Amino acid sequence: MPQGNESETNQVTEAGREDDGLSKSSKPSSRRLEFTRLSAALLQAGIPLAAVLLCVFFAIQEPRFATLDNGVNVARQFALLAVFAFAQAFPVLGGGFDISIGSQVGLASVVMALATQSWGLAAGLGMSVVAAGGVGVVNGLTISTFGVSPFVVTLGMLSFARGLALYISDGVPIYGFNDNFGFLGEGEIGPLSMPFIIATAVFVIGWIVLNRTTYGRHLYATGGNVEAARLAGIPVRRVKAISYILCGVITGIGAAVLTSRVDSGQPNLGTGLELEALAAVIIGGFALGGGEGRLGNVVWGAIIISILSNGLNLLRVSSYIQLMAIGVVIVTAVVLDGWRKRVRT
Amino acid sequence: MPQGNESETNQVTEAGREDDGLSKSSKPSSRRLEFTRLSAALLQAGIPLAAVLLCVFFAIQEPRFATLDNGVNVARQFALLAVFAFAQAFPVLGGGFDISIGSQVGLASVVMALATQSWGLAAGLGMSVVAAGGVGVVNGLTISTFGVSPFVVTLGMLSFARGLALYISDGVPIYGFNDNFGFLGEGEIGPLSMPFIIATAVFVIGWIVLNRTTYGRHLYATGGNVEAARLAGIPVRRVKAISYILCGVITGIGAAVLTSRVDSGQPNLGTGLELEALAAVIIGGFALGGGEGRLGNVVWGAIIISILSNGLNLLRVSSYIQLMAIGVVIVTAVVLDGWRKRVRT
């Protein structure tokens, strides 16, 4: 049994989609076709559509939302979330997930700060990746060697890595860097912020790995049907383990950006980030249980979440009502997307 | 006959937890077989064994751990977690999970406090159950009507219900109850604390629902293979929806106990509880993805978590190292359990 509660739900809802392989090849009735064509552009959109609606709404309510300045602002906020969402996408595709991402950020932040103090910024960046990547290695090996639930392993790691970060730093932030430390998080090249550039680079590489390499195919296959993949000779354990390592490495990159942005090594950095990243991934159409999802859509998931919080802030919505609004919008976006998928088939 | 069922549920769990397929092939060679027989009693234990080892370790390190007094203490702490773990078990069995439990607790706590102030304690308890149960209804209907991911829906609800709790209470705790308000959380009947008695009652009823009712069978089937269940004529959507409602109702009971224990309506009560409850359920051998798991084993999951934090506190382990230790022990327990299961088959 795959863990695919998500995909199963889909099957039920889209009842009957599964057997009619023929429906794809041949024509839907003509009236339907017209309707489909007319609204195709919109319906295809789904989550992107939700994002656009959100933007329009905010822009009408508060003109300052639609300024270039705020665009740059949102792009940076988006980029910081997107990197972690890309990280999360890998284990999710393989049928698991990593809820230790937030703690990896805390650990990487502390390690990066200490390394920067001793050996300079380049070493700091490297050590951030090594620290979070190391956590990914432990996660991956534990999950694949012992075949235990990714939830438990990464939950244990959530606790462990945070404890380690606090232990190393004695619970206090690590300060005292020179000015160029902030470049990764705050710098700009032309109109583009560094976080945005880094997120773009991570996306491109991630996309290539998923869509153009053998490993990418193996990951999709493993998440889609682990037994079938195993029987086909795919080293499923290794494939899974690597997905956690990639998650850690990307998280390390994101952690470096975040650490640079807060200009200090913070053992508590990133708390709760894992759920936000997971939300972006799932809103982007990935199935918990694995095997399904396109990295490009994760971008939309991250956009929705970051626009939402920026827009509500600019609208001066009170923080309690913001919490409620965030809940409602996230669910609505996904419902809308589900409805689109049903209409399309 | 009850015994018959005992071993049946046993079967259900034991079969197929391995998702990697590889464990299937590990052979009990004859020497191994003998070993298996020798230590069968211990190995059967698995998670219980881990709990016992933990107890022995703590008792050796700190004799006061093993006092009756501390037993009562741990039992109460255990009971508070166990109720929420029982709640979580229902959606997990149906192939989903509920990460809004913690926020349901906050909402129920505030609602209970206000209701108690107006109409007395009985009404307060009732309203706690109604509030959390109501959240469960919304979760269940959204998930089953739109067929969207339980993760997204309950994550949205996590945000929404917390916002609502804060909104209702203006963000501040609600105080001022008379002495009997504390009874649910602090009272004792004989040597048994009220939380423990309530947890036991919830367990018994939950066990009956899962093992002796049509609904229980339907829930296992839906979680095990939703398409097969649907074709067998099971109303899978309703079954799933009900699992979230039951989760909410049980959470409402737990929230009442917790509110009584903190003697005030706290909008922030229960933060993070959902993951702890989920951890207890998964440590207790439930599969994320559904269809597998025995309620009795959830008890052990909750025991491990509560013993661990009590024991580490008694040992005066520093809080950072506690975090690390919790991570290590949780993962170790599950690895041990996985290893036992593999040896047995």
Added chain:
Amino acid sequence: GGGDDSADEPSSGGEVAGSTKADLGGYLDPSAPEGECKLGMALPHFRDPFWVAIAYGAADEARRAGCTIEAVYEAGGYENLDTQIEQVEDLIQLDVDAILFAPNDYEGTAAIADRAADSGTVVINLANMSASEKVAYGVNNYDPAVGEAMADWVAEKNPDAKIAVLSGPAGANWAMDRVKGFEDRIAESHPGLEVVFEKSTDVDRAVAQQVVEDWLVTGDQIDAIIAVAAPLGEGAGAALEAEGREGDTDVLVSTLNEETLNFLEQGLVDYVQSERPVLTGRLGVQLAIKSLNGEEVDLPSYEALTPLPPKILYIFDAPVYTSDDVGSIETSNDMAPEDFDPSDV
């Protein structure tokens, strides 16, 4: 923002709508804004009535002085430093004239405080400081004095007391300063005092209660429990009551609020210190107005706790209340009125 209704304030009978010097604790002469005065607030969270009281003080002072509050943001917790930075970015987008900023971290918010100041916004730190040259003023309770006073009080009662410390969230400056003040004072002047337990936790009553219950089970003598935040003291009081040991152990709390006052009346807490958060909020608004007006403010000289910002107004003479004072306790500087909603001002 509800600040606009200052226009509706009845100003008949020669009564002045603004605050008096006494309302400002004698620290400042009240000023009125000469030009536009739009304020924004960024606070760590509203999970503790302390921040609600700060928000109240600021909102009420703004109303009296004729400023508007554009937006009040809370980051949802100390750990969410990155969220807070985004919120300040969003305040900059809103073009507020001054930001009342209670940073989650000292150095981590330096860059964003600089950025805000560079954009022409006056930045005032409330209760927590930013490591920025460009912050106009800070207002803070002198935290080490809180710990020192507690040490003195305990030592006076019993020079050989055994003490347990609930030391608050890991890494929070205010918490560390209080604990440090306490410990330094012991080292300096009270060699007989001994810390037998110490634990850092989130500011969460249920968690604190659990921890203290575990301590009590060890049977070790505990003469006093030091709690650096109100919910910690409440948890300690509740735990002692549950074990029937409130007579043996004194509980010292650093915060006066509705519940600690209750506890004091019931004898569950023995010492409450007023932090006067309402006053802090008022002073913050006044300092913002003065900066906008270009007025110079003379601050008393003292040994600063943090090197930055350059100008900090410390509140020293925090009143202490014990059971003897019950009935005559002044709360208007510590608590927001019942009907105040911090998220909607």
Added chain:
Amino acid sequence: MTTPTKALDERPLLTASHIRKAYPGVLALDAVSLDLYGGEVHALVGENGAGKSTLIKILSGAVRPDGGDLLMGGVAMSFNSPVQARRSGVATIYQEGSLVGELTVEENLFLGQELNHPRMRFFTDRARMAKRARSALDEIAPQIDISTKVRDLPADQRQLVEIGRALLASMRLLILDEPTSSLNDREIERLFDVVERLKGKGVGVVYVTHKLAEVQQISDKVTVLRDGCLVATRRTDEVEIPDLIRMMIGRDLSEWFPAVKSGSVPQEALRLRGLSRPPAFDDVDLVVRKGEIVGLAGLEGSGQSELLRAVVGAEVASVGTIELFGETVRIDSPVDTVRLGVAYIPGDRQRDGVIPALSVRTNLALSALRIIGRNGFIRPRDEEELYGSIKEQLDIRARDSRTAIRELSGGNQQKVILGRAIAARARLFVLDEPTRGVDVGAKSHIYQLVRDLVDQEAGVLLFSSELEEVLGLCDVVYVMRTGKVVARLTRAEASEEKIAKLAFGDDPVPRSA
């Protein structure tokens, strides 16, 4: 009979000696030895649960044996994983589908054997794979579009994709576990052509089937397994089908299809009027009377399975009406039909039938809970009794009632799913390939059971890709072609040639009915 092949006295390609495998409570294989030669098709037959699939999983490295040796070209092998077996040139098609539904046909064809870019080792060579995929499929299934997701394919096409995948591997030994269980005659022929060709190239083939005629047709040698033991290995031309049956089940099998007792009752169990769900099926009129077995015939993929799914509410038809037991009903989901007394056996048991983690007993009682339940409560004793009686009828072989169904052999799982329908005491049975993967002995048993059902005045609507089954069992046959009913034939009218002609649509036939 096949043409004589190369001399059989060469060294065996693969030797299995004294293979032993125990599962808790069952000895699945007991000291089984087998020599497999290149250029030879070796059939493996036996009852459900005899150990065929287990042996195959051991040969292909999917399962580790408890004892015994595997020698490949005389060298001892330890196939610890499917990877090693594949590297040694063993390609396998498993009984229970091993495709990844979310991936496309092309991706599945190259699963685990992706072609890498000539210069960049980690990258896939997409162009080359697309080309090779197309040409491999052209041999056996030219109709399949390689960019379709596999989960959108019907069962027979999935089976063809599995075969295609094996063909793409460079192999010395090809293992096929019931590859034809849902293929029609034409597809089977194409498969046999391919097998012959591979044989000619010196590839060894292991072939598991319950269709004994296929054994005769394609194999050179045949091995019979019974209860985990090897009964005999013979040259195929030395044995006849009855001999095989005797070796398999230990007795002769006299009657095959049960005799028809009486005519049908005039009351209708099911009537479809103009039922359509394009493009799967279109404008179908059909009647099933109580006491009547109605069969659907025609090429698989002509809409039969989809029609059955629409009847039970698994998918909702877009146009037309369904009358059940004389009343027009609105059907939204199987909940409605099951409540009205319809039971369904899905064509894809793995995907739509079994609930793997649950016990045999719970799986079986699933549709009968409203019968044995009391006010929503279940007594395990009642479930046990129900299981006991059905197990007898269907000859289900499981360790005990609490065994998880996934531990059963494929055929036994099928019997449990059949039992689920029977236990529901339905009045209309909708059966999609009811005997898929069931052994010869049990098959005739099941035929008798189906006949008993209609004798108790239930109606039966069934589809089978085995024409023989439709002809032998059904009172009325509807022939479908590309989603339309092209003919209604009574038992007397129906014949193999006639149906084949109608099904392939070689000439336009006027609709009767």
